[in-house]
Amino acid sequence: MLQFLLSEIMFPITCRLSASFIPANKVLPRCALSALALVGLSLSLVGCVSPSPATDGIASASSGKTVIDFWNGFTGPDGKAMDEMVRRFRKANPTIEVRTQTIPWGTYYDKLTLSLAYGGAPDVFVMHAGRLPEFASFGTLQPLDDFYAEAEALGEKKFAPVPWRATFYEGKQVALPLDVHPIGLYYNTKLFKEAGIVDAQGRAKPPKTFDEFIEAARRMTKDTNGDGRTDQWGFVFTWQRTNWLTIAGQFGASILSPDGKRSALDSPQNLRALQLMHDLIYKYKVAPKPEGVDAWLAFRQGKVGMALEGIYMLASLEEQKGLSFAGAPVPQFGPVKAAWGGSHLLCQPKGIAPEQSRAAWKLMQFLSDQSLLWARAGQVPARSDIQGSPQFGALHVQTQFATQLPFVQYEPLHPKSNAIFPLIEPGIEAVMLDIAAPKEAMRDVTRRVNQVLERP
Amino acid sequence: MNQHLSGAAKTLPRKSDGLTGVFFALPHLVLFATFVLAPVAYGIYISLFRWHVLAKAHPFVGLENYSAALSDDIFWIALRNTVYFVVLVVPLGNLVSLGLALALSSVRRWGTFYKIVYYLPVVISIAVVVVLWRWIYNTEIGLLNLYLGSVVGALRGIGLPLPPFEPLPWLSNPSWVMPSLAMLTVWWTAGGNMVLYLAGLGTIGDDYYEAASIDGANAWQRFWAITWPLLRPTTLFCLVFSVLGAFQVFGQSYVMFTAVQGGPVSGPARSGLTLALYMYLQGFRQYEIGYGAAIAYLLFAIVLGLTIVQFRLLSGQSEAKS
Numbered sequence: 001m002l003q004f005l006l007s008e009i010m011f012p013i014t015c016r017l018s019a020s021f022i023p024a025n026k027v028l029p030r031c032a033l034s035a036l037a038l039v040g041l042s043l044s045l046v047g048c049v050s051p052s053p054a055t056d057g058i059a060s061a062s063s064g065k066t067v068i069d070f071w072n073g074f075t076g077p078d079g080k081a082m083d084e085m086v087r088r089f090r091k092a093n094p095t096i097e098v099r100t101q102t103i104p105w106g107t108y109y110d111k112l113t114l115s116l117a118y119g120g121a122p123d124v125f126v127m128h129a130g131r132l133p134e135f136a137s138f139g140t141l142q143p144l145d146d147f148y149a150e151a152e153a154l155g156e157k158k159f160a161p162v163p164w165r166a167t168f169y170e171g172k173q174v175a176l177p178l179d180v181h182p183i184g185l186y187y188n189t190k191l192f193k194e195a196g197i198v199d200a201q202g203r204a205k206p207p208k209t210f211d212e213f214i215e216a217a218r219r220m221t222k223d224t225n226g227d228g229r230t231d232q233w234g235f236v237f238t239w240q241r242t243n244w245l246t247i248a249g250q251f252g253a254s255i256l257s258p259d260g261k262r263s264a265l266d267s268p269q270n271l272r273a274l275q276l277m278h279d280l281i282y283k284y285k286v287a288p289k290p291e292g293v294d295a296w297l298a299f300r301q302g303k304v305g306m307a308l309e310g311i312y313m314l315a316s317l318e319e320q321k322g323l324s325f326a327g328a329p330v331p332q333f334g335p336v337k338a339a340w341g342g343s344h345l346l347c348q349p350k351g352i353a354p355e356q357s358r359a360a361w362k363l364m365q366f367l368s369d370q371s372l373l374w375a376r377a378g379q380v381p382a383r384s385d386i387q388g389s390p391q392f393g394a395l396h397v398q399t400q401f402a403t404q405l406p407f408v409q410y411e412p413l414h415p416k417s418n419a420i421f422p423l424i425e426p427g428i429e430a431v432m433l434d435i436a437a438p439k440e441a442m443r444d445v446t447r448r449v450n451q452v453l454e455r456p
Numbered sequence: 457m458n459q460h461l462s463g464a465a466k467t468l469p470r471k472s473d474g475l476t477g478v479f480f481a482l483p484h485l486v487l488f489a490t491f492v493l494a495p496v497a498y499g500i501y502i503s504l505f506r507w508h509v510l511a512k513a514h515p516f517v518g519l520e521n522y523s524a525a526l527s528d529d530i531f532w533i534a535l536r537n538t539v540y541f542v543v544l545v546v547p548l549g550n551l552v553s554l555g556l557a558l559a560l561s562s563v564r565r566w567g568t569f570y571k572i573v574y575y576l577p578v579v580i581s582i583a584v585v586v587v588l589w590r591w592i593y594n595t596e597i598g599l600l601n602l603y604l605g606s607v608v609g610a611l612r613g614i615g616l617p618l619p620p621f622e623p624l625p626w627l628s629n630p631s632w633v634m635p636s637l638a639m640l641t642v643w644w645t646a647g648g649n650m651v652l653y654l655a656g657l658g659t660i661g662d663d664y665y666e667a668a669s670i671d672g673a674n675a676w677q678r679f680w681a682i683t684w685p686l687l688r689p690t691t692l693f694c695l696v697f698s699v700l701g702a703f704q705v706f707g708q709s710y711v712m713f714t715a716v717q718g719g720p721v722s723g724p725a726r727s728g729l730t731l732a733l734y735m736y737l738q739g740f741r742q743y744e745i746g747y748g749a750a751i752a753y754l755l756f757a758i759v760l761g762l763t764i765v766q767f768r769l770l771s772g773q774s775e776a777k778s
Contacts, residue, residue, distance in 0.1 A: 106715060106716070110740055110741075113509055113510060113743055114509065116510060117509045117510050135510070138508070138510035138511060138512075139512070140510055228620075290628065291595070291625040291628030291629050291724065294596070418742070419742050422721050422737070422741070422742075425721070426721075426724075426725050426726050429724055429725050430725050433629070433630065433724060433725065435630065435725060448529075448530070451528075456506070
């Protein structure tokens with residue numbers, strides 16, 4: 001009930017605030033007060049409730065089944081794969097009832113946060129590696145060290161090292177890594193062949209170095225209908241955050257100082273990376289200005305030669321009729337090897353009842369064991385044994401992207417990561433829109449990020 | 457309105473009426489106290505603490521959240537954007553509403569039909585409005601650029617020295633974002649004020665116009681000498697409420713930019729970030745509820761100040777009239 005109040009009533013209230021801009025038919029005092037209704041009302045609901053342990057205690061003795069709730073944000077083709085994995089689990093474990101709730105990522109963390117703070121949290125939930133330190137720093141995640149100690153088959157040796165390290169917070173292991181989803185180069189093989197960028201066998205040849213990349217991009221950027229405007233581009237920036245993290249990583253830039261207390265965004269390495277991103281648009285003119293272009297749609301429609309996107313976008317390309325594409329590792333823009341990646345981790349809430357916890361761990365293990373199915377939906381499994389399997393080897397794009405696993409970089413694994421990205425992104429955007437030079441943009445961003453980091 | 461109320465009081469002189477009235481108002485009072493007054497008071501309390509949703513302890517910090525907000529340049533960016541939005545929306549919106557009302561008041565056939573048509577957008581939820589306008593504003597395939605393109609093409613066709621039409625990036629260029637949101641808002645809300653202006657026009661007697669016509673006044677003179685001065689109470693009322701409403705703008709920018717996963721939070725280079733939205737982002741995206749509440753109260757103070765000023769204006773006006 002409370003869960004309902006918090007999540008189902010708060011959002012409409014948020015909307016009411018917007019609805020309150022229907023002028024004229026409002027009573028005056030209400031106008032003045034409604035600005036407060038959003039924060040005020042929701043808080044009063046929140047405030048009335050004492051935090052309680054996470055489960056709602058439905059481990060029903062009557063049916064003899066343990067009921068566990070599982071929350072995730074997989075609304076696309078990945079959701080279908082996840083449903084299938086859970087279905088298999090139910091079949092293999094008739095004594096455990098899994099209730100899955102799929103919440104779009106856009107509101108997923110809002111709901112998860114409130115449930116962890118005020119009760120009604122799920123027994124298993126998905127958490128991105130970049131968000132884990134934040135939730136762990138508030139002590140909301142259940143340590144799983146005992147389970148790992150018992151399950152000898154599921155030790156460090158079974159996992160790729162990068163996601164494995166991301167499951168620890170201050171020495172305690174609080175998650176099971178499901179996958180790694182690195183960024184990679186998607187390229188349109190048809191446009192490559194048309195532009196004559198092929199290897200000895202006549203197959204489209206993806207660029208490996210910056211020079212090859214620029215050369216290929218230049219040859220594919222053109223005005224195909226002769227109206228004086230470029231309508232086919234060599235490259236597009238899709239999600240600026242991941243594109244930037246990749247290129248900045250390749251120049252050796254880090255976001256924060258090694259002790260995590262200061263911004264390092266104004267470092268020469270980062271400025272060079274941003275300058276390069278700017279130059280692709282304004283100097284080399286091989287990418288459109290990021291305005292008025294639905295970049296990913298343009299790639300899907302075959303109007304773009306190359307894009308850097310996450311492996312999870314694979315399904316959206318596979319369902320595109322008439323598009324011939326392939327995947328490759330990110331070309332080498334800077335002196336260091338790096339590619340952005342994320343990971344879906346599986347967690348349990350702190351204070352979960354032992355019975356639920358055990359059942360939840362069973363589900364987590366099962367999902368990990370089944371991650372070949374997960375890989376097909378556009379992921380690289382965190383399990384190195386599954387990565388080495390011949391079935392995974394048959395997945396062409398996944399294996400290409402997976403070669404970057406040793407040097408995948410997450411967003412900073414820092415409790416304030418989520419708080420600083422809304423400050424960083426407008427700065428990157430300003431550079432890409434040619435509103436500010438990299439140096440000025442990053443000076444402002446650095447000042448703001450430092451303010452947030454200083455705040456207790 | 458005031459006259460009406462005092463008149464009613466005179467005809468109902470019995471003593472018990474006060475209590476009866478309270479009883480009648482009780483259902484609303486209970487809800488109002490529970491869902492508005494109490495939360496508002498609690499909000500003030502929260503704004504004095506460093507209050508992260510997930511944190512176990514909430515230390516008292518006094519007015520620190522307020523001073524932090526006032527020295528936070530993004531707060532000022534949001535305030536500047538909000539003021540810009542108000543300046544764009546209020547005059548334009550009222551001009552459109554007044555124009556519609558003037559046009560419709562002289563329509564004899566199908567008048568009600570047109571009133572409904574122009575009022576309909578007011579009833580639509582903002583989420584739907586924004587999704588609709590996202591397509592209209594689309595740079596490549598949007599209706600607006602299509603029409604503008606053909607207009608420019610036609611003008612060039614008749615020999616005007618115009619440059620060829622470049623599609624305008626309505627939602628992706630920072631300097632276009634607020635005008636785009638304002639246009640959408642005018643379309644969405646104009647019908648509400650139109651109804652008020654129509655009611656105001658209805659109170660102006662035909663005899664004024666008749667007399668003016670006999671004296672040979674043209675349409676413009678009739679509007680300027682009769683309609684405009686006699687409509688002033690309505691105009692002021694509409695302006696006041698438009699300003700208050702526009703200051704709280706949230707949904708347009710939220711649905712257009714912030715609710716989209718992976719998109720820039722409230723528009724390119726923060727160009728669509730408004731105060732109400734910044735409050736939401738701090739409270740519900742960063743979970744810093746104390747800080748969000750402080751921003752809410754700063755917005756409250758601004759709106760309250762404006763309300764007082766405008767109330768003075770309004771009451772001065774009605775006194776002058778009586």
